[in-house]
Amino acid sequence: MSDNAPRLTPMYRQYLEIKKEYPDALLFYRMGDFYELFFEDAETAARELQLALTSRSRDEGGVPMCGVPWHAAESYISQLVEKGFKIAVCDQVEDPKQAKGLVKRAVTRVVTGGTVLEDANLEAKAHTYLGAFLWDEAAGAGAFAWLDVSTGAWTGLQSPHKEELRQWVLKMAPRELLVPDKDEVPLSFTSTPGIQVVRLPARSHFELPQAKERVLAAQHVQEAAALGLEKSPQLMQACGALIAYLESMQKQDPAQLAPFRPLEKGRYLILDEVTERNLELFSRLDGKRGAGTLWAVMDHTCTPMGGRLLEERMRCPWRRLDPILRTQEAVEFFLARKDIRKALREALKNVYDMERLSTRIALNRCQPRDFAALRESLRALPAVRDALLLPEKGRFSTEDERRGETLPEALRLIVKKWVGMEDIAALLTRALKDDLPPQITEGGLFRPGYNAELDELLDLAEHGESRLQELLGEEQQKNSMPKLKLGYNHVFGYYFELSRAQQTSPIPEYFQRRQSLVNSDRFTTPALQELEEKMLTAAERRKSLEYRLYQELRATVAESRPRLAESASALARLDFWQGLAHAAEKNGWTKPELCEGQHLSIHQGRHPAVEAVVGRSAFIPNDLVMDEKRRLILITGPNMAGKSTVLRQTALIVLMAQMGSFVPASEARIGLVDRIFSRVGASDNLAQGQSTFMVEMMETARILRQAGRRSLVILDEIGRGTSTFDGLALAWAVVEELSRRAGGSIRTLFATHYHELTGLAQTLPGVCNMNIAIREWNGDIVFLRRLIPGPADKSYGIEVARLAGVPASVVQRARDILAQLEAARGKARVAKLETAILPGLQPRPVPPATAPAPVHEDHPLLDALRALNPDAMTPMDALKLLSDWKALWGSPSQ
Numbered sequence: 011m012s013d014n015a016p017r018l019t020p021m022y023r024q025y026l027e028i029k030k031e032y033p034d035a036l037l038f039y040r041m042g043d044f045y046e047l048f049f050e051d052a053e054t055a056a057r058e059l060q061l062a063l064t065s066r067s068r069d070e071g072g073v074p075m076c077g078v079p080w081h082a083a084e085s086y087i088s089q090l091v092e093k094g095f096k097i098a099v100c101d102q103v104e105d106p107k108q109a110k111g112l113v114k115r116a117v118t119r120v121v122t123g124g125t126v127l128e129d130a131n132l133e134a135k136a137h138t139y140l141g142a143f144l145w146d147e148a149a150g151a152g153a154f155a156w157l158d159v160s161t162g163a164w165t166g167l168q169s170p171h172k173e174e175l176r177q178w179v180l181k182m183a184p185r186e187l188l189v190p191d192k193d194e195v196p197l198s199f200t201s202t203p204g205i206q207v208v209r210l211p212a213r214s215h216f217e218l219p220q221a222k223e224r225v226l227a228a229q230h231v232q233e234a235a236a237l238g239l240e241k242s243p244q245l246m247q248a249c250g251a252l253i254a255y256l257e258s259m260q261k262q263d264p265a266q267l268a269p270f271r272p273l274e275k276g277r278y279l280i281l282d283e284v285t286e287r288n289l290e291l292f293s294r295l296d297g298k299r300g301a302g303t304l305w306a307v308m309d310h311t312c313t314p315m316g317g318r319l320l321e322e323r324m325r326c327p328w329r330r331l332d333p334i335l336r337t338q339e340a341v342e343f344f345l346a347r348k349d350i351r352k353a354l355r356e357a358l359k360n361v362y363d364m365e366r367l368s369t370r371i372a373l374n375r376c377q378p379r380d381f382a383a384l385r386e387s388l389r390a391l392p393a394v395r396d397a398l399l400l401p402e403k404g405r406f407s408t409e410d411e412r413r414g415e416t417l418p419e420a421l422r423l424i425v426k427k428w429v430g431m432e433d434i435a436a437l438l439t440r441a442l443k444d445d446l447p448p449q450i451t452e453g454g455l456f457r458p459g460y461n462a463e464l465d466e467l468l469d470l471a472e473h474g475e476s477r478l479q480e481l482l483g484e485e486q487q488k489n490s491m492p493k494l495k496l497g498y499n500h501v502f503g504y505y506f507e508l509s510r511a512q513q514t515s516p517i518p519e520y521f522q523r524r525q526s527l528v529n530s531d532r533f534t535t536p537a538l539q540e541l542e543e544k545m546l547t548a549a550e551r552r553k554s555l556e557y558r559l560y561q562e563l564r565a566t567v568a569e570s571r572p573r574l575a576e577s578a579s580a581l582a583r584l585d586f587w588q589g590l591a592h593a594a595e596k597n598g599w600t601k602p603e604l605c606e607g608q609h610l611s612i613h614q615g616r617h618p619a620v621e622a623v624v625g626r627s628a629f630i631p632n633d634l635v636m637d638e639k640r641r642l643i644l645i646t647g648p649n650m651a652g653k654s655t656v657l658r659q660t661a662l663i664v665l666m667a668q669m670g671s672f673v674p675a676s677e678a679r680i681g682l683v684d685r686i687f688s689r690v691g692a693s694d695n696l697a698q699g700q701s702t703f704m705v706e707m708m709e710t711a712r713i714l715r716q717a718g719r720r721s722l723v724i725l726d727e728i729g730r731g732t733s734t735f736d737g738l739a740l741a742w743a744v745v746e747e748l749s750r751r752a753g754g755s756i757r758t759l760f761a762t763h764y765h766e767l768t769g770l771a772q773t774l775p776g777v778c779n780m781n782i783a784i785r786e787w788n789g790d791i792v793f794l795r796r797l798i799p800g801p802a803d804k805s806y807g808i809e810v811a812r813l814a815g816v817p818a819s820v821v822q823r824a825r826d827i828l829a830q831l832e833a834a835r836g837k838a839r840v841a842k843l844e845t846a847i848l849p850g851l852q853p854r855p856v857p858p859a860t861a862p863a864p865v866h867e868d869h870p871l872l873d874a875l876r877a878l879n880p881d882a883m884t885p886m887d888a889l890k891l892l893s894d895w896k897a898l899w900g901s902p903s904q
């Protein structure tokens with residue numbers, strides 16, 4: 011605002027008062043049918059939304075402004091939130107007609123990336139989180155809690171390890187992360203593009219007593235123990251911050267919150283964010299989504315709830331046998347019963363996002379179309395249930411079968427405790443029209459017959475004129491006044507008129523004379539007055555009655571939210587299972603066997619995503635067995651052989667198996683894993699621009715500290731990001747350490763192109779070599795993509811370069827250099843490597859150099875050779891010499 015702004019009108023003063031409270035938000039200020047933005051907000055919005063910037067009249071200082079129609083505001087707000095803006099919506103909070111002077115206004119809600127509820131800002135099949143993080147240095151503990159505002163699901167964990175919390179923050183990637191304002195925030199939070207760090211006053215948002223009070227009140231419980239928070243003060247603080255923030259954004263109680271449960275880490279297979287990325291679960295290494303990701307092959311869910319459950323399970327697969335076996339059983343059932351799956355999928359396609367719909371309804375942030383979507387969803391429920399109870403061969407053979415008693419346990423329970431929501435479905439069907447207006451204010455929401463009073467008002471509005479005619483007819487008949495007429499003027503409103511000539515019989519008493527004209531009189535009657543009154547106020551009354559009915563309907567539906575949540579959760583599980591079964595059928599996956607041991611054997615395993623891209627027939631399956639004797643497998647082979655693929659596919663098969671899914675292998679036996687670590691050497695990741703050798707080493711260090719007895723470690727070309735010998739030395743030391751840690755039980759797959767490492771198999775227990783077969787054929791190499799025991803016999807880097815089209819001269823020169831290097835290596839380099847560069851390493855047993863047997867014969871050729879200095883010769887000279895020698899001594903007879 012400019013300094014020379016003249017005296018402000020009351021409206022601007024009100025605006026600035028309100029704006030002062032929300033300096034960091036764009037203020038949408040309601041004026042009549044528009045939301046207006048002023049000053050810098052207007053300039054920002056005009057630029058971001060491509061709106062016309064105007065300015066108020068001169069005497070108001072030419073204030074820049076722009077506006078959007080109120081009924082279209084939601085989509086503009088969505089766009090701005092998407093761009094990372096925070097929006098404060100300021101409404102008129104009293105009826106303008108009743109206002110004395112300026113209408114009262116107040117901010118009714120604030121919308122941010124982490125608190126949006128509109129579908130336009132949310133991905134249907136992914137959670138959007140609001141997070142809170144704090145670290146209490148004095149207590150040596152911290153916490154991270156996260157909440158999906160749109161569904162109300164929330165959880166969190168407390169930990170004495172800052173690093174562990176940091177990894178959870180990065181993994182869950184909340185859109186907004188609340189932190190106490192004075193705390194130091196890890197750089198990785200502020201530098202992650204998807205996370206917006208929001209600093210809040212510690213006193214008002216994070217203090218323990220207030221936090222506890224807030225949490226208990228919001229969850230309607232008396233004791234922290236009811237939420238599992240009695241021994242987790244930091245987690246309580248984080249939860250309190252979430253609620254405080256939510257309240258200040260929503261301007262009401264957080265009615266959507268589900269009961270809080272701390273995350274039970276012990277129940278889940280943990281994958282950190284780097285592993286998720288390396289395994290390309292949701293996006294490829296190049297950051298893109300879609301083909302090439304595990305998600306793309308696994309997601310065959312039909313509803314947003316099912317999709318979100320799949321996402322959740324993929325991020326946190328199970329670690330214990332029970333839930334895995336229960337899921338497998340359901341998946342197996344849906345795989346076998348194709349008829350049921352088909353019917354179920356059909357039914358589920360009519361189910362909308364019941365979780366988010368019910369949140370919007372509970373918070374009164376809904377539109378009529380939300381009710382319509384909920385109605386359609388609930389109407390689809392009987393078909394869902396019927397699908398589950400389809401008889402196998404056209405009819406049921408037993409009564410148990412009819413009742414669903416023979417279904418797999420998990421399904422049987424759902425059928426038994428079926429939450430059909432028939433009452434709400436019936437209510438919505440009875441209440442609402444088929445086609446609903448986009449806004450409640452437009453009216454026309456309710457079906458005739460739903461409310462008698464509303465019906466009458468509607469009838470009046472529509473048929474007022476004919477009701478008047480009816481009344482007229484009645485009076486004419488009753489009083490034998492066939493010439494009685496109906497009229498209207500502005501002064502008296504409706505009246506009956508009768509000419510003097512017609513006034514032969516006495517006028518009834520209830521006819522009150524209003525006006526006498528020359529030839530006639532005008533009357534009114536109580537009935538006419540009442541009808542007129544009703545007609546005049548009908549529009550207004552109808553509007554307010556519709557609004558009241560709408561709110562009543564909303565409250566009834568909101569009350570049923572717990573049941574809706576239960577129903578939605580059952581649908582999510584059904585959808586998740588059928589989706590896995592569908593994927594298993596489409597991709598030819600089989601049921602893995604899971605056990606408690608340290609076993610891992612995969613027969614004819616495939617990489618689910620690569621296979622989907624290159625085609626089933628083009629993908630070559632591989633076997634892999636890990637057991638007591640083979641815990642750390644070194645995989646060698648040239649570039650492009652398929653090392654990275656076989657590594658990832660193993661991790662993915664384990665992950666899928668522990669989700670309860672079937673897996674791309676003809677047989678798999680998997681000893682349960684509690685963590686998967688996957689790291690890729692720096693150069694593979696360069697596309698992302700964040701891979702430096704330093705990052706690679708930090709990640710490696712983390713694995714060495716965190717990997718435990720049941721971990722599965724996938725290391726792909728670790729050490730590649732530095733010079734050959736540094737890298738080799740590091741890779742070597744890492745292999746040694748991993749083979750020793752946790753009593754030598756960690757299962758590790760280590761892909762490397764350092765041949766030197768293959769020697770470790772002879773010295774370290776549990777380490778063994780495998781390689782990916784290559785065939786040389788007609789001077790070309792053919793990738794067989796087959797994993798076989800033993801080390802690769804040589805490196806084919808130069809052959810790969812030739813295949814890639816590197817010019818022949820360069821390839822030849824590389825071969826020469828390689829030959830020289832290999833000749834030299836046997837002596838100095840390796841010796842140096844083992845002694846000087848790698849102190850502390852056990853010297854690798856070097857096979858005794860097989861010195862060539864001394865040559866004793868005397869032959870002129872030998873003399874010639876001894877005298878030769880190849881370095882001083884040109885290729886031409888050498889060729890000439892060779893052909894001379896051939897002529898002299900090369901013929902068979904000699």
Ligand code: ADP
Nearest residue numbers: 628629630648649650651652653654655656795
């Ligand atoms: P490396 O890590 O040994 O350099 P990759 O695992 O990156 O090799 O594999 C290179 C390419 O070969 C992959 O992009 C994939 O398309 C293909 N490939 C790998 N393994 C197989 C396989 N088993 N069957 C078919 N194609 C494969």
Ligand code: MG
Nearest residue numbers: 653654655726
């Ligand atoms: Mg690779």
